[in-house]
Amino acid sequence: MSNGSLLMATDESTATLKEMRDGYAEVVDPKSGVSGGVQDVYGEDTATEDQPVTPWSVSVASGYSLLRDPHHNKGLAFSEKERNSHYLRGLLPPTVISQELQVKKMLHNIRQYQVPLQKYMAMMDLQERNQKLFYKLLIDNVEELLPIVYTPTVGEACQKYGSIYSRPQGVFISLKDKGKVLEVLRNWPEKNIQVIVVTDGERILGLGDLGCHGMGIPVGKLSLYTALGGIRPSACLPVTIDVGTNNEKLLDDEFYIGLRQKRAIGQEYAELLHEFMTAVKQNYGERILIQFEDFANHNAFDLLEKYGTTHLVFNDDIQGTASVVLAGLISAMKFLGGSLADQRFLFLGAGEAGTGIAELIALEISKQTNMPLEETRKKIWLVDSKGLIVSSRLESLQHFKKPWAHEHEPVKELVDAVNAIKPTILIGTSGQGRTFTKEVVEAMASLNEKPIIFSLSNPTSQSECTAEEAYTWSQGRAIFASGSPFDPFEYGDNVFVPGQANNAYIFPGLGLGLIMSGAIRVHDDMLLAAAEALAGQVTQENFDKGLLYPPFKNIRKISAHIAAEVAAKAYELGLATRLPPPKDLVKYAESCMYSPAYRTYR
Numbered sequence: 036m037s038n039g040s041l042l043m044a045t046d047e048s049t050a051t052l053k054e055m056r057d058g059y060a061e062v063v064d065p066k067s068g069v070s071g072g073v074q075d076v077y078g079e080d081t082a083t084e085d086q087p088v089t090p091w092s093v094s095v096a097s098g099y100s101l102l103r104d105p106h107h108n109k110g111l112a113f114s115e116k117e118r119n120s121h122y123l124r125g126l127l128p129p130t131v132i133s134q135e136l137q138v139k140k141m142l143h144n145i146r147q148y149q150v151p152l153q154k155y156m157a158m159m160d161l162q163e164r165n166q167k168l169f170y171k172l173l174i175d176n177v178e179e180l181l182p183i184v185y186t187p188t189v190g191e192a193c194q195k196y197g198s199i200y201s202r203p204q205g206v207f208i209s210l211k212d213k214g215k216v217l218e219v220l221r222n223w224p225e226k227n228i229q230v231i232v233v234t235d236g237e238r239i240l241g242l243g244d245l246g247c248h249g250m251g252i253p254v255g256k257l258s259l260y261t262a263l264g265g266i267r268p269s270a271c272l273p274v275t276i277d278v279g280t281n282n283e284k285l286l287d288d289e290f291y292i293g294l295r296q297k298r299a300i301g302q303e304y305a306e307l308l309h310e311f312m313t314a315v316k317q318n319y320g321e322r323i324l325i326q327f328e329d330f331a332n333h334n335a336f337d338l339l340e341k342y343g344t345t346h347l348v349f350n351d352d353i354q355g356t357a358s359v360v361l362a363g364l365i366s367a368m369k370f371l372g373g374s375l376a377d378q379r380f381l382f383l384g385a386g387e388a389g390t391g392i393a394e395l396i397a398l399e400i401s402k403q404t405n406m407p408l409e410e411t412r413k414k415i416w417l418v419d420s421k422g423l424i425v426s427s428r429l430e431s432l433q434h435f436k437k438p439w440a441h442e443h444e445p446v447k448e449l450v451d452a453v454n455a456i457k458p459t460i461l462i463g464t465s466g467q468g469r470t471f472t473k474e475v476v477e478a479m480a481s482l483n484e485k486p487i488i489f490s491l492s493n494p495t496s497q498s499e500c501t502a503e504e505a506y507t508w509s510q511g512r513a514i515f516a517s518g519s520p521f522d523p524f525e526y527g528d529n530v531f532v533p534g535q536a537n538n539a540y541i542f543p544g545l546g547l548g549l550i551m552s553g554a555i556r557v558h559d560d561m562l563l564a565a566a567e568a569l570a571g572q573v574t575q576e577n578f579d580k581g582l583l584y585p586p587f588k589n590i591r592k593i594s595a596h597i598a599a600e601v602a603a604k605a606y607e608l609g610l611a612t613r614l615p616p617p618k619d620l621v622k623y624a625e626s627c628m629y630s631p632a633y634r635t636y637r
């Protein structure tokens with residue numbers, strides 16, 4: 036499966052070919068010389084528990100097996116010549132069609148489904164059947180299909196993963212594999228992995244602990260690595276680390292696919308994670324990119340800190356989200372006037388996304404103004420489940436919240452915090468739907484001519500408010516963006532197109548930039564560079580429609596620009612190992628991108 040050659044000449048396959056020849060010799064009747072018959076040639080029927088057989092197969096990508104190999108299958112698009120030379124004659128109906136027509140047909144089929152989850156399943160099915168067609172369809176129709184393979188539908192898919200499960204995707208590493216993680220990785224058919232997205236399923240989007248069913252997230256994120264960032268599918272590895280789940284509903288669910296036990300914590304957890312991190316580097320080398328995704332706060336920050344100095348790691352929820360939000364704010368400043376240093380920021384939610392964004396904004400302002408970070412942080416306030424984070428709470432705060440405990444009276448409710456802090460920018464990263472109430476949005480609108488409101492929690496059900504609510508309650512004055520997509524909304528004479536402030540804008544380009552430069556570490560300056568590159572792609576025309584981000588339909592071009600800036604930063608910081616640097620980084624990024632066009636088989 037790993038390459039285009041027809042025969043995989045591994046030691047194993049040579050051995051099995053020999054067995055096949057031996058087996059064949061037995062069925063030739065020595066007297067008549069006639070072969071055939073009903074003999075159990077390979078001893079499979081007569082095998083017993085103590086008489087094992089070899090489950091061998093010969094990996095020749097032709098004929099029937101070619102049609103079932105998702106990397107090479109082209110379905111009805113196999114040409115006459117290919118059908119002749121690859122033993123496909125008769126295995127396909129006579130018509131030969133183009134990939135374009137196949138895309139048209141699939142899109143038509145997918146549109147027939149009323150239920151998004153059915154569309155998701157049809158897409159997953161296509162990915163398993165014909166990988167190039169899947170990516171061609173996704174790339175050519177990214178705005179329509181992103182909400183299917185990604186948020187919000189992927190959230191529902193994870194919630195129902197056990198019921199819709201048909202074929203395993205990615206690599207599952209559970210507590211049972213302790214001591215054998217390297218072996219597990221070696222079972223994966225592809226050897227040249229460049230990027231891993233890994234979750235432990237404890238905080239899937241804003242949906243909480245979904246345990247092993249979190250696998251939908253690494254699978255979805257990596258589809259975007261390929262579709263949006265052009266990383267080859269064979270270089271992408273989705274991983275779920277199963278240490279149990281504390282979700283009682285799942286533990287009682289007969290279709291649950293994971294370990295039925297409470298989550299391992301402490302040393303047991305740390306040891307499995309460490310074995311994984313070590314095995315990954317041992318198996319794939321120093322330049323393998325590991326993206327942590329949807330870990331709970333208590334592990335996410337620790338893992339990033341622990342492995343940030345030894346591995347090429349990046350936490351999408353902390354750093355990717357931070358970079359995309361900063362990009363939106365940079366473009367808001369460009370069009371509204373003013374600078375980030377003039378703003379007051381209030382967050383609802385002080386977890387990975389909230390504190391990650393806050394820190395990157397503080398860093399950017401510090402770079403822009405030469406003010407020390409401790410000072411720029413004071414422009415940023417966070418509210419968590421206990422209210423405004425203030426210095427009187429310092430003792431009891433988790434470590435990642437401490438930098439945000441400023442001098443202030445305690446304030447319990449968000450709306451009171453809005454009135455007390457008077458933010459110009461309100462950002463929701465709480466994972467709690469409907470927390471930007473009418474009162475909150477109205478308070479923002481009474482304080483600001485153009486209130487900037489970001490409802491970032493995913494999927495749509497967890498969004499702090501809807502686009503309609505933000506525009507209506509602010510009388511059409513809000514500059515709004517959300518983590519999950521909302522349709523354009525008509526208000527008065529205007530149609531507002533809400534921006535999607537989702538890390539999907541950043542991680543594919545960031546990943547491509549890291550990979551193409553051979554970077555060995557992720558640096559905060561690369562996140563700033565990515566944010567600036569993304570903001571640089573927003574036009575006046577986009578902004579006039581209410582968009583703080585460029586449309587997703589141009590995402591490959593956008594990713595190439597982000598990749599180029601990230602790679603440039605990697606070279607500048609001395610963190611790149613692919614030398615010498617290419618002359619034109621944007622062109623180089625584009626030239627590295629995977630194409631879903633069919634190849635012609637000789």
Ligand SMILES: O=C([O-])CC(=O)C(=O)O
Nearest residue numbers: 186240241352493537538
């Ligand atoms: O997956 C998404 O849509 C964005 C994200 O990382 C999250 O919400 O955890």
Ligand SMILES: [Mg+2]
Nearest residue numbers: 240328329352
């Ligand atoms: Mg995430």
